[in-house]
Amino acid sequence: MNIIFILLLVSFVLLDVGCCSSNASNSGENLEQKTTNVVSSPVKHSQPTAIKSNAVKVEAIVDSVTIVDEIDFRLFITVSSISVVEGSETIAETGGQHLIVTPEFYKEGNRKIDKRHERNMKLLKLRTYKQGDRLQGIISLNSNGRWILVDVIHD
Secondary structure: OHHHHHHHHHHHHHHHHHHHHHHHHHHHHHHHHHOOOOOOOOOOOOOOOOOOEOOEEEEEEEEEEEEOOOOOEEEEEEEEEEEEOOOEOOOOOOOOOEEEEEEOOOEOOOOOEOOOOHHHHHHHHHHHOOOOOEEEEEEEEOOOOOEEEEEEOOO
16 A cells, blocks of 8 residues: 555656646746847947058068078068058067068969069069078068068168
8 A cells, every 4th residue: 555655646746747847848938939039239330441451661680581482482580670551550569570471472464473573573582681681671461360571672
């Protein structure tokens, strides 16, 4: 008789828990339906009016030059000073920064580098620079996060 009483008690408890869980589930669904309101951000972001260049004029000392192929190379430089190019915003730090820069050659319509183009001739001359040589040029950070040497400024 005790066994029957215990079984009945356990079954009532299980039924009661099942009913509560069902009610909780229903109230959870109601809660979800009630809380799906769209909330707009209180912060208003202004739309940019134009894309600004990040080009900067640098004076630097060449640490080394690494030749990649018959045209391409990498310059390892230590920046001595930085000045902002008109209409640009700088993201470069002040002097003393060590950078690796890659030349940004002018390319013809067929994407071929024109070795006779004035800017390309100035960039190609940098292949001969040695440690300690001074350089003035315009650098920019490209979309891949790499510094590119856009132009060389000769005194």
